[in-house]
Amino acid sequence: MVFWIIIPILFSSISFIGSWAVYGLALANKHVCPLNNWEYRNSCQNTSNTSELCCTDANIPMISTCGTNEPENSLFTATLNAGSFLFLLLCIFHHAHILDRNSSYAIVSRVALFFGCVTAFGAFVAGNCNPGSVRLLHYMGAAVSFVSLCFYALIVTFLTWRCYISGLEHILAPIRMISTVIQSFSTILYIVFFLQTEHTYLHLAAIFEWILGTNLQFFILTYITEFSFFSTPMLALLIKTKDEEKSLILS
Template sequence: MSLWMILPVSLPVFTITGIWITSGHVHACALKCEHLCVFRLYNESCAEPLPLQRSPVLCCTLDNVPLISKCGTLPPESCFFSLVCSTGSFMVMLVGLLRYAHVIEKHHNCVLNTAGLSTGWICAAGLIMVGNFQVDFAKVLHYVGAGVAFPCSMLFVFLQSALTYRLAKTQEEFWMGHLRVCITLLALVALVLSGVFFCQESFSLQHTSAIFEWIYCMFIMVFYGTFAFEFRGMSGDTLMVLSRGGPDTFSTCQQKAEAAGGTGLPQTDNLTIL
């Protein structure tokens, strides 16, 4: 079993831990500083002052719904939020690249594989923008990043689910395809509901939107963790696929091996071993 499988597992572990502990501290800090409001504090008049709140002065309106972005708007919570997003985006790019190379090494390159790599990297770029351009201070750039990250992450899991089925040969691989499709459908439902509720002028519905937004991110991170299934058989040779630009060299060696007597190695390699 390869140690490479630790990488896709570490992405959801780090990110989810970052959200519920580090970013959980973000959320707790935001609430403590009264940068965000719990549901019971929502009011339309904002007549009651918030005694713990430091500047800028805010009140419990729709602008303070605890969406992921709002949890990382003001310092000190914005520092933790940027750290989690930047590190997570780098790991997303790395996992996507290794998945791309692994498919080429074990099977062959295809449009689905290339599209999966592209959408994964575009999603990572959007995530960097979300984490480093706070919504209250760079709203346009923040929303551009969110508009890139959310659809591309959804498209990425769709493409990877389809790719899993296309390459599946064993029962175990088909079961992994079933699991990924289930996660993808649940993530899609969470994303749609989050978007629908976000458009409503209601404290309760927008609060529900925030909940579904957090759930959506959890599903996406769990999906990345499933790549440990493929990465458990990965070796250092996978990186060589990227350096030589494709599987052509591997295919040529395989053809030579078959011509040499089906031993699995070219004839010169057999002599070297002897």
């Protein structure tokens, strides 16, 4: 049913509009500096001109920093909550699709589902733990989500090469492979730069974090093709599989 393509469309739309709206609000309220700004100071106490833009470490436009202060923090939490829920649904539905079309890759698909669930949980934790007050939990959730997402994208790309669902895998597989490479390298560079103390490196970390988010939104949009062939009865396979596993254990 074509109806199910609403899930990847909703995820990409909500996460894209929500994240950039949070950035816009933070920028308008002078809580962060623009992404195209590269000039930072150690302190703004000696700045005589209050109308002049003064940027410190606290104003580097990380996605987390954009969602720290009011009023944008509420939209930040809502965006991540909605995104993590939709992403979890998407992972479950994709697993059911694999079980229906290529059950021989069920184990690989379960591994992908596991990393997808961990990704969604990490994003949920990051969204509900404000980095201004619960910094450790927020960054732990974000780190788990970013790393798990790389593994999820890698396994899904492998399944795209091996499993035939839509008949357009010869187009989807290369696209997802490129997106997965971008995601993986951006994650590595983000972590490396985030751990530095220089302003330039931290600003680069912010840029790579935004690349991560945008690339994820693009990656999820590729699910539109596969979800065009999804049908509700496929979800019954998840229940059926559990029943079969229980009967094997009891026997």
